[in-house]
Every structure is written in structure tokens, then in C-alpha cells.
Amino acid sequence: MPADISPPMTKGKTPIVVRVLVLATFVVILNETIMINAIPALMDYFQVTEVAAQWVSTAFMLTMAAIIPTTGWFLQRVTTRQAYATAMGVFIAGTVICALAPTFAVLLIGRIIQAGGTAVMMPLLMTTLMTVVAERDRGRVMGNVTLAISVAPAMGPVVSGLILQIEGPHAWRLLFVMMLPITGLVTWLGLRQLDNVGEPQPSELDLPSVALAGLGFGGLVFGLSKFHGDSYTVAALITAGGIALIAAFALRQVWLQRNGTPLLDLRVLxxxxxxxxxxxxxxxxxxxxxxxxxxxxxxxxxxxxxxxxxxxxxxxxxxxxxxxxxxxxxxxxxxxxxxxxxxxxxxxxxxxxxxxxxxxxxxxxxxxxxxxxxxxxxxxxxxxxxxxxxxxxxxxxxxxxxxxxxxxxxxxxxxxxxxxxxxxxxxxxxxxxxxxxxxxxxxxxxxxxxxxxxxxxxxxxxxxxxxxxxxxxxxxxxxxxxxxxxxxxxx
CATH class of the missing domain: 1.20.1250.20 (MFS general substrate transporter like domains)
Structure with a gap:
């Protein structure tokens, strides 16, 4: 976003754009923890082991880690409305796939797609907030963000535990079915209310950086997850590989800061x-x-x-x-x-x-x-x-x-x-x-x-x-x- 934009907000008021993004972020983050209580039901329905069933959460976290580093470039490349429509559209598509999944593999694909949409929402919310909210009011507005990102994970297991009290082999599907009308309504409200904040800044996407970020951060998170009962040697090797790729990613970004457009600008550090x-x-x-x-x-x-x-x-x-x-x-x-x-x-x-x-x-x-x-x-x-x-x-x-x-x-x-x-x-x-x-x-x-x-x-x-x-x-x-x-x- 260009630097000549000043916060349009008057003291004591929260911009509509921030309110909408907080609501949308609450909905997608609620989804991140809603599957915690569904592991036994998934094991029974798909006849998979507990280790396999845990992938509905692990795959979500891996995807978030792999995609979020690219959102800095993405959010500068598109308008606020385009970023919002993309994030919510991808999230809804993933939710539909999960609700209809005939096999466990399809369910995992749906969760990965959901995570792709979720990965965009939090950086979008933070970036927009810092751009449109005056410095004197940021604490109050950031407090509302805290409400969204803390209450949602706390509510996820409770909501899923309540829904899974319903008898029947397909009860777990209701966790996704109930999200669809809520997410659809939030998306509709957002597209009606959102105004674009700033102007896009066209830039080239560095594909080697995308690959290094995805494999590096995804590999690091995957390696850390392998410490849960697996061979510590294998977990350590995967983790070390992820760290090495992240180091290569960092060097690539430093080079791009002189010779191109970095995917993740390390000057923040x-x-x-x-x-x-x-x-x-x-x-x-x-x-x-x-x-x-x-x-x-x-x-x-x-x-x-x-x-x-x-x-x-x-x-x-x-x-x-x-x-x-x-x-x-x-x-x-x-x-x-x-x-x-x-x-x-x-x-x-x-x-x-x-x-x-x-x-x-x-x-x-x-x-x-x-x-x-x-x-x-x-x-x-x-x-x-x-x-x-x-x-x-x-x-x-x-x-x-x-x-x-x-x-x-x-x-x-x-x-x-x-x-x-x-x-x-x-x-x-x-x-x-x-x-x-x-x-x-x-x-x-x-x-x-x-x-x-x-x-x-x-x-x-x-x-x-x-x-x-x-x-x-x-x-x-x-x-x-x-x-x-x-x-x-x-x-």
C-alpha cells in the first residue's frame, strides 16, 4: 500500500472495513480448532489410525506456514476487495469439499484449501488496520482483533463437542455444513461494505522464493510435528532440512531487495x-x-x-x-x-x-x-x-x-x-x-x-x-x- 495514505478514521470510531475483517477472521479461525474433538469420529468413519486422523489439523497448520510468507507480496499486488473475495472464496470452496468428502484423502484436500483462505485473512486484517486506523486509536481497535483471534480458538472445541453429541456416522460433516451459511453471509456482507484501502503495486512473483518458503516453513512445521511419537532422528532431519531451506529463502530475499521484489521483505527485522x-x-x-x-x-x-x-x-x-x-x-x-x-x-x-x-x-x-x-x-x-x-x-x-x-x-x-x-x-x-x-x-x-x-x-x-x-x-x-x-x- 502506498505511503501517502493517511488514516481516514476519526477518533472513537472503528472503520467498517476493520469490523468486517474482524468478523471474517473470527469465522475462519474458529474453523482452525473445530476439528480437535472430531478425531475419534473420523477414525471410525474412514477407518484410519489416530496418527492419520490428526492430519486434519496438521495439514491445516502446514498449509498456513507454507502460504503466509507469500501474503506480503499478494496483499500489495491486489486490492482489499480482491484479497477478501479470494480468501473467503477459497475458504468456502474448501469447506464444501470437506462437507462432501467421500474419502479421507478428499477431506485432507478440503482442509488444505480451507487453510489457504485462512492464511490470507489475518495478514489482510492486520495490514488494513495499521493503514486506516490512527495511531492514537490502534490499541482499542487491536483489542477487538484480540477478541477475534482468542475467543475463536477457545470456542472451536466447545462448538464441535456440542455438535458431535448428535448421533450418527455423518455428525462430523455438520461441523462444515454449519460453517457454510455463516461464511456465505459474512462474505456477502463484506463485499457489500468493504472499500479498497490503497492501490495495488504490480510486481513480479519470484517463484524460487515461493518454493523455498513453502518447502522451508512447511518442512519446519512438519518436522516439529514428527516429534510426536515418531523417530526423533527422522524428525530432527526433516526439521534441519526445513531450517536450511528457510536460510536459503532469507538469502534470496536479501538479494531480491537489491535486484528485484522480495516475497517477504526482511527489512522489517x-x-x-x-x-x-x-x-x-x-x-x-x-x-x-x-x-x-x-x-x-x-x-x-x-x-x-x-x-x-x-x-x-x-x-x-x-x-x-x-x-x-x-x-x-x-x-x-x-x-x-x-x-x-x-x-x-x-x-x-x-x-x-x-x-x-x-x-x-x-x-x-x-x-x-x-x-x-x-x-x-x-x-x-x-x-x-x-x-x-x-x-x-x-x-x-x-x-x-x-x-x-x-x-x-x-x-x-x-x-x-x-x-x-x-x-x-x-x-x-x-x-x-x-x-x-x-x-x-x-x-x-x-x-x-x-x-x-x-x-x-x-x-x-x-x-x-x-x-x-x-x-x-x-x-x-x-x-x-x-x-x-x-x-x-x-x-
Whole structure:
């Protein structure tokens, strides 16, 4: 988007374009977690193993990781309406395929197509928000974004658990059927209400960069997912291969910054505030995903709760996180980000430390309280971090900054999952070999996993202290001339 666009928003009002994109993002992100409770039903219907059935979630995450790096280029190439129509159209097509899937392979194809549409929505929302919302109001509006991206994942397992109470072999199809009228209505409203923000900037698509990004980030996420019960050697080799391809992708982008159009402009990393925010967000997201994996395992495998009961127990935390988002945003606009991010970071570490004390008899109200503290603390951190990080970038880098944030989120989610499952499995297996009862060994492995992510949360506190109170640069400044760029661009 060109740099001469100024935010058309007046203080106290949220532009229609942002409201529509928040609603659409809520719908597509809800879909990301809605299949969690459907694994047993899919195993029974398609006669596949649990490992195979898990691919309905793994394939979604892999596709997101592979596609999001290309969205920075895509969003600069098309209008807002074109990007929205493409994202929602692809998502609806994937949903139809999933609803009608006659085989498990077709279902996976549908999920991959769904993920392709979802991958565009979050960067589109972030880029548009940073372009049209005045700096003084970004915290409040970003708080509404937090509501969408936190409540939706929390509601997914609960909604699916409720729908899957319906008897019948095809009950899982209703998870997609119910999405169609909602998504169709949101798409129609969006195309009626959306105005284009900025003008497209035609540029060539570098196909080697697309291949390196897809194979690199997709390979990294896939390698991390292979740590879940597979050969650690194979998982490590795939992960290392993904990292090597990402390194090649980065070198290619640096070269294109001098000789062409980069797919993902790495100059965003030259903004210190953005880079600090990226690290903080990654570690906080890793901690959140780690807890999201461990808590259901603990509640269902050790405490005997059903998937639906587990969803109900963790839902208040997700709702609290989302509903407090707008309030956190207003506090950010008034007081700045430092006190919110530092307080939130301390709350994250404290709640995770509390989870290291889980036992077979810990009261559910204590678990509920710890989870709410964790989610509220994440809300206090995420809204300011997103706003400060993207606000530190010049306008012409918004789409690339949003794309990198989305990519790193997917990698952090995969790494967090791999970390906690690997630590838990290794610890419990070691204790079982020593003669410890399975339940006791598993519980000890979960405690150790919580301890490790609580330790990582201490780094979040350190990064929070380094963040400024406000964005350090004028985000509407003209693009920087490459001749004045730092060494990363020149060499």
C-alpha cells in the first residue's frame, strides 16, 4: 500500500472495513480448532489410525506456514476487495469439499484449501488496520482483533463437542455444513461494505522464493510435528532440512531487495521494536500453545473428563482473554504498552509456574483460575505487542510485517507442541522404565513440560522490559530509500 495514505478514521470510531475483517477472521479461525474433538469420529468413519486422523489439523497448520510468507507480496499486488473475495472464496470452496468428502484423502484436500483462505485473512486484517486506523486509536481497535483471534480458538472445541453429541456416522460433516451459511453471509456482507484501502503495486512473483518458503516453513512445521511419537532422528532431519531451506529463502530475499521484489521483505527485522515484539510474541504464543496441548491431555487422560467437558472448563479463559481485549486496547491508548506487557508477562510466568503443581486431586476451580490468569495475561501482552511491533514499521512494510508475524505464529505453535509432547513423553517413558505407574509417570512428565515453558516465560519478561512504551517511528513516513538502508539490504 502506498505511503501517502493517511488514516481516514476519526477518533472513537472503528472503520467498517476493520469490523468486517474482524468478523471474517473470527469465522475462519474458529474453523482452525473445530476439528480437535472430531478425531475419534473420523477414525471410525474412514477407518484410519489416530496418527492419520490428526492430519486434519496438521495439514491445516502446514498449509498456513507454507502460504503466509507469500501474503506480503499478494496483499500489495491486489486490492482489499480482491484479497477478501479470494480468501473467503477459497475458504468456502474448501469447506464444501470437506462437507462432501467421500474419502479421507478428499477431506485432507478440503482442509488444505480451507487453510489457504485462512492464511490470507489475518495478514489482510492486520495490514488494513495499521493503514486506516490512527495511531492514537490502534490499541482499542487491536483489542477487538484480540477478541477475534482468542475467543475463536477457545470456542472451536466447545462448538464441535456440542455438535458431535448428535448421533450418527455423518455428525462430523455438520461441523462444515454449519460453517457454510455463516461464511456465505459474512462474505456477502463484506463485499457489500468493504472499500479498497490503497492501490495495488504490480510486481513480479519470484517463484524460487515461493518454493523455498513453502518447502522451508512447511518442512519446519512438519518436522516439529514428527516429534510426536515418531523417530526423533527422522524428525530432527526433516526439521534441519526445513531450517536450511528457510536460510536459503532469507538469502534470496536479501538479494531480491537489491535486484528485484522480495516475497517477504526482511527489512522489517531492521526495526528494533518490531524484532523485539516478534521474539516476545513467539515465546508467549509458544507458551500458550504448550498449555493448550497439556491441559486437555491432563484433564482427559488423567482426570477422566470428556472432550466436551474439557472444552467447557477451558472456555472461560478464552472468553476472558477475548472480552478483555478491547479494555486492554483502551488502556494501551491511554498509558502506553510498557506496564501492560510487563504485567502480562509476569502473569504468564506465574500462571505457568502454578501449573507445575498439578496433581490427581487438584480442585477444578484452581485449574480454572490458573487458566483464566494465563489467558488474561496473554491478552494484556498480545494487544500492545502487536500494536507496538507493527506500529514501528513504515507503512510500505505493513503487509510484510503482518505476514512474518503470522508465519512465526505457526512455527511457534508447532515448536510449542513438539516441545511439550517430547519432554512429557521422554520423562514419562524414563519413569515407566524404572517401574513408576503410568499415571504417576505421565503426570510427572506434564509437570516438567510446564516447568520448561514457565522458564521460557521468564525470557518473555526480559523482552517486555526492552520494549518501548510507544511506537518509536512515524508509521506513515515515506518509504526508506534503499541507498540509505543498513547493511542487511546492501550486502
Amino acid at each position: 531492521l526495526q528494533g521494536t518490531y524484532t523485539k515484539a516478534l521474539v516476545l510474541m513467539s515465546l508467549a504464543f509458544l507458551a500458550m500453545m504448550g498449555s493448550m496441548i497439556l491441559l486437555p491431555l491432563y484433564l482427559q487422560n488423567l482426570r477422566g473428563l470428556s472432550a466436551f467437558q474439557t472444552g467447557l472448563l477451558v472456555m472461560p479463559g478464552g472468553l476472558a482473554m477475548g472480552l478483555l481485549g478491547p479494555t486492554v486496547g483502551k488502556l494501551f491508548d491511554k498509558f502506553g504498552g510498557r506496564i501492560l506487557v510487563i504485567s502480562g508477562s509476569i502473569g504468564i510466568a506465574a500462571s505457568l509456574a502454578g501449573f507445575t503443581q498439578i496433581s490427581m486431586t487438584m480442585p477444578y476451580w484452581q485449574l480454572l483460575g490458573l487458566h483464566i490468569v494465563l489467558m488474561v495475561s496473554l491478552a494484556a501482552a498480545f494487544t500492545p505487542v502487536f500494536t507496538l511491533g507493527l506500529g514501528a514499521l513504515p507503512m510500505h512494510l505493513y503487509s510484510h510485517g503482518s505476514s512474518m508475524l503470522g508465519t512465526i505464529q505457526q512455527v511457534a505453535a508447532a515448536f510449542g507442541t513438539a516441545l511439550v509432547v517430547t519432554v512429557m513423553s521422554a520423562r514419562s517413558t524414563s519413569l515407566i522404565d524404572e517401574g513408576t505407574p503410568v499415571a504417576v509417570a505421565t503426570l510427572d512428565g506434564m509437570r516438567l513440560s510446564f516447568m520448561i515453558i514457565a522458564g521460557l516465560a521468564l525470557i518473555v519478561i526480559a523482552m517486555a522490559v526492552l520494549l518501548p512504551n510507544r511506537a518509536a517511528v512515524d508509521p506513515h513516513a515515506a518509504p526508506v530509500d534503499e541507498s540509505d538502508a543498513p547493511e542487511l539490504v546492501k550486502h
